[in-house]
Amino acid sequence: MRYHRPGLDLLSHALLLLSIAMFLFPVWMALTAATHTRAELYTGIAPLWFGGEGIDNFIAVLRDPVGRLGVSVSQLLFNSLVMALGIAVGKIVIAILAAYAVVFFRFRGRMLCFWAIFVTLMLPVEVRIMPTYQVVSDLGLLNSYAGLILPLIASATATFLFRQFYLTVPPELLEAARVDGAGPWKFLCDILLPLSKTNVAALFVIMFLYGWNQYLWPLMITTDTAYTTAVVSLKQMATGGDNLVPWQTVMATALLALLPPVAVIVTMQRYFVKGLVDSEK
Amino acid sequence: MTTFQRHRFTPWLLLAPQLVVIAVFFFWPASQALYQSLYVQDPFGLSATFAGLDNFIQVLVDPEYRRALGVTVVFSASVALLALSVALLLAVLADRVVKGARGYRTLLVWPYAVAPAIAGVLWMFLFDPTLGVLSAMLGTLGVDWNHRLDGGQALALVIIASVWKQVSYNFVFFLAGLQAIPKSLLEAAAIDAAGPWKRFWTITFPLLSPTTFFLLVMNTTYAFFDTFGTIDATTGGGPGGATRTLIYKVFEDGFVGYDLGASAAQSVILMLLVGALTLVQFRYIERKVHY
Numbered sequence: 001m002r003y004h005r006p007g008l009d010l011l012s013h014a015l016l017l018l019s020i021a022m023f024l025f026p027v028w029m030a031l032t033a034a035t036h037t038r039a040e041l042y043t044g045i046a047p048l049w050f051g052g053e054g055i056d057n058f059i060a061v062l063r064d065p066v067g068r069l070g071v072s073v074s075q076l077l078f079n080s081l082v083m084a085l086g087i088a089v090g091k092i093v094i095a096i097l098a099a100y101a102v103v104f105f106r107f108r109g110r111m112l113c114f115w116a117i118f119v120t121l122m123l124p125v126e127v128r129i130m131p132t133y134q135v136v137s138d139l140g141l142l143n144s145y146a147g148l149i150l151p152l153i154a155s156a157t158a159t160f161l162f163r164q165f166y167l168t169v170p171p172e173l174l175e176a177a178r179v180d181g182a183g184p185w186k187f188l189c190d191i192l193l194p195l196s197k198t199n200v201a202a203l204f205v206i207m208f209l210y211g212w213n214q215y216l217w218p219l220m221i222t223t224d225t226a227y228t229t230a231v232v233s234l235k236q237m238a239t240g241g242d243n244l245v246p247w248q249t250v251m252a253t254a255l256l257a258l259l260p261p262v263a264v265i266v267t268m269q270r271y272f273v274k275g276l277v278d279s280e281k
Numbered sequence: 282m283t284t285f286q287r288h289r290f291t292p293w294l295l296l297a298p299q300l301v302v303i304a305v306f307f308f309w310p311a312s313q314a315l316y317q318s319l320y321v322q323d324p325f326g327l328s329a330t331f332a333g334l335d336n337f338i339q340v341l342v343d344p345e346y347r348r349a350l351g352v353t354v355v356f357s358a359s360v361a362l363l364a365l366s367v368a369l370l371l372a373v374l375a376d377r378v379v380k381g382a383r384g385y386r387t388l389l390v391w392p393y394a395v396a397p398a399i400a401g402v403l404w405m406f407l408f409d410p411t412l413g414v415l416s417a418m419l420g421t422l423g424v425d426w427n428h429r430l431d432g433g434q435a436l437a438l439v440i441i442a443s444v445w446k447q448v449s450y451n452f453v454f455f456l457a458g459l460q461a462i463p464k465s466l467l468e469a470a471a472i473d474a475a476g477p478w479k480r481f482w483t484i485t486f487p488l489l490s491p492t493t494f495f496l497l498v499m500n501t502t503y504a505f506f507d508t509f510g511t512i513d514a515t516t517g518g519g520p521g522g523a524t525r526t527l528i529y530k531v532f533e534d535g536f537v538g539y540d541l542g543a544s545a546a547q548s549v550i551l552m553l554l555v556g557a558l559t560l561v562q563f564r565y566i567e568r569k570v571h572y
Contacts, residue, residue, distance in 0.1 A: 008477065012374040013381075019371055020388045023445070026403040029414060033406065045417045046406070094298040101295035106284050113296055120307050122556065126506045126528055127548050130535040131313035132306060139305075154306035159299060174284075184285050213396035215510030220536060231396040235514040238402055247406055254399050261394035269387060273453055 027255070034058065034252040041247055057252040066249060069225045069233055073253050076230040079148075080212050080257070083229055086149035087211030088204050095158035095203075096196070100188055102159075103166040104174065117156040125151060126216060133220050143224040152210075152217060158203055165199050166192070202275025205268045209261045230257035317545035336546035345522065346530065346547070353526040356440060357504035363444045364500055365493065368451030373481065375452075376459040386456060393449040397442075398510035404442040405515045408434075428516065432523025435516045439524050442515065443508045450503075451496050458492035459485065498562055505555060527551055 029046060036051030061073040069076075102114055125132060132151050141147030169192070177187045193200075218229045225233070230253065237250045265272055285291070318336055320329040340346050375385040392400070407415045408428055416426035428435040462485060470480050509528050512518060518525035518533065525533070531551065535544030 009378055012377045016371065016374050016378070016385050020385070023389065023392060023448075026400075026407055026445070029407060030403055041412060044412070046409075046412045046414050048414070094302060097295040098299035101292040104284050105288060105292035105295075106286065107289065107292045110292070113300065116308075117299065117303065120303050123307070123311060123552060124502075124506050126509065127531075127552050127555075128307075128310045128314045129532065130541060130544050130548070131310035131317065133536070134313065135306065135310050150302060151306040154302045156299075156303070178285075184288055184291050187285075209394050213394075213398075213510075215396065215398045215513070216532065219513070231398050231510070234398060234402050238405070238514070239517075245409070247409070247412070250402065251406065254402050258395045258399050261396070262391045265391055265394040266387060269390060272390075273386075273457070276450075276453055 027258075030251040030255055033247050034255060036248055038244065038246050038248055042244060046247070053248070057248050058256065061249055061252050061256070066233075066253070067237060067246070069228070069236060071225050071228070073230060073233075073256055075226065076228060076233050076253075077256060077260075079145075079227055080229040080231065081260070082145050083148045083214065083218065084208045084211035084260075086145060087152050088207035090149060090153040091158045091207050092200060092203055094153065095156075095162050096193075096200075098156075098159050099162035099166055100192065103163055104184070104187075117159055120154065120156045121160070125155075129216065129220065136221055142221050143227045145227070147221050148218055148227065148229075149211075152214065158207070161199065161203060162196070165196060169195065198271065198274065201268065202271040205264055205272045206275045208264055212261045314545045314548050317541050318549045321542050332542065336542040337550065340543055340546045340550065348522055349525050349527050349530045352436070352522070352524065353505070356436065356443075356508075356524075356526055357501055359440045360443045360447065360504040360508070361497060361500035363440070364447035364451055365496060367444065368448045368496075369455050369489075369493075371448070372452050372455030372459055373485070375456055382456065382460070386453065389452050390449050392446050393453075395446055396510060397446060397507055398514040400446040401439065401442045401511035401515040404438060404445065408438055428520075430520055432520055435520055435524050439508065439512050439515055442511050443504065446511075447500060447503055451500070454492050454496055455489065458489050462488050494562070498559060501558060501562075502555065505551075527554075 029048075032048060032050055033041060033046055034057050035053045035055075036047060037053055040047070040051055063072060063074070065072055098117065102110065102117075136142060136147045136151060139147075141150070173191060174187065177191055182190070212229075213231060214229070215231055218227075218232045222228045222232070234250060234254055234257070237253060238245055319332060319334075321332040321335065371385075371389065375382045375389075378385075395403075405428075407413050408426060410416055410427040410429065413426075419426045426434055428438045466484055467480055470484055475483065505526075506528055508526070509532070512524050512526065512529055513532075516524040518529045527547065528551065531544055531547045534540045534547065538544075
């Protein structure tokens with residue numbers, strides 16, 4: 001049965017390659033801009049090819065304090081990394097424990113706990129941003145890694161994913177473990193965790209990207225640039241007091257800030273797609 | 282399901298970290314938001330008087346708020362429709378070419394990992410009035426591009442940047458959805474002499490409707506909340522409020538203007554709006570969706 005038309009296939013390939021090029025175009029322009037001096041950039045329209053600076057602009061922003069920020073981009077990238085890892089690891093750990101309690105134990109108040117956790121899915125942090133800011137401020141957590149991380153792990157997405165997964169675990173596994181005299185902790189560590197490896201990896205990728213790419217929250221609670229993240233710093237660089245935007249610096253920083261999450265998604269694509277398609281539907 | 286019995290203390294120990302975190306960083310601020318929306322507070326937070334629904338009424342009669350609502354509707358609808366249609370087209374193309382679908386996925390999935398704020402900055406450079414490549418191109422076509430002055434162009438800029446980032450997310454779902462459609466159905470239709478166009482609209486598209494429906498909900502919430510970074514890093518809500526969406530106004534009134542009552546009332550309205558939107562989508566669209 002031949003219902004594939006070779007002509008259409010060729011057209012499909014051509015259109016796909018064209019779209020991929022169009023999607024890459026902004027990144028290409030950022031890359032070429034980052035290899036020029038500011039004077040070169042402002043002689044006309046942004047150049048489509050590399051300039052003479054090579055990787056010097058990248059080294060400069062990583063090593064020296066950038067503009068009015070007063071800190072180097074290495075520091076900003078480090079802050080982003082702490083925040084992303086803190087959110088990913090924190091969320092996964094508390095979610096595994098909570099889902100385990102809700103699925104494998106029967107206790108008074110179980111349904112109440114379940115609903116209390118469920119409600120957090122309805123309200124993203126953006127909606128309750130002002131009062132959350134006040135709470136963090138009252139606790140003295142402004143300009144701290146804890147302040148960057150904790151409010152963003154206060155949602156139950158991960159808890160529900162693990163709950164869904166645990167519900168599919170065959171009851172015989174638990175029976176067998178109990179017959180063998182395994183307690184709750186042993187069952188969790190020796191049987192459940194090894195089974196959840198793929199889910200943990202998938203969730204880790206998604207949560208890492210979520211944490212790394214945060215904007216509003218770090219913008220609000222980090223007045224001290226020593227705790228600012230790379231993503232948030234871009235606006236301050238792009239709107240310097242100077243009239244001419246130092247695009248070569250901005251673009252070098254933008255590329256450095258987008259590289260880690262893009263690397264994660266490309267290398268862990270299998271888990272990422274699994275995490276997305278399995279979980280959110 | 283079999284469970285562990287006679288462990289009274291263990292489940293609470295397991296739940297403790299999650300419960301503490303959501304109590305402190307979710308329930309406390311959420312109740313504060315509700316409380317503040319009903320009270321009028323002086324800027325220093327020293328006194329508060331009960332105001333009932335005054336904050337809500339004030340927000341709703343404010344022409345600036347209605348303007349932000351209009352901007353949000355135009356912005357969200359454009360982002361969702363464009364991101365969905367481009368992604369669907371690309372997914373159909375990638376699904377056609379059986380060989381290489383995975384390779385194309387790798388090449389198209391990465392913009393998802395780019396932060397909304399970075400997406401905004403990248404596109405701002407392309408449209409920079411003095412040295413941007415695209416603004417220069419538009420210049421030769423007779424379009425005078427300056428998103429710092431022209432509200433419509435500023436809105437177009439943030440829409441393009443938001444769509445650029447969101448297409449990859451939709452693409453992953455559409456491609457997975459397409460690959461799950463049994464090939465035998467399409468082959469049968471081909472035997473009945475249905476062309477590719479007809480096959481798409483009578484078989485593929487209806488079977489994709491659950492995916493499309495889910496993505497519509499996700500894209501709307503993306504346009505509502507996640508694009509804050511895109512807007513703040515590029516246009517800052519300007520010029521003259523042309524890109525000030527509802528979430529941006531909550532931030533401005535609360536954090537810049539320090540009008541807590543108005544900000545909290547807006548948060549509550551936004552919450553109800555998102556809830557209602559999700560409900561409407563479920564009630565009215567789900568009926569037309571084939572599962």
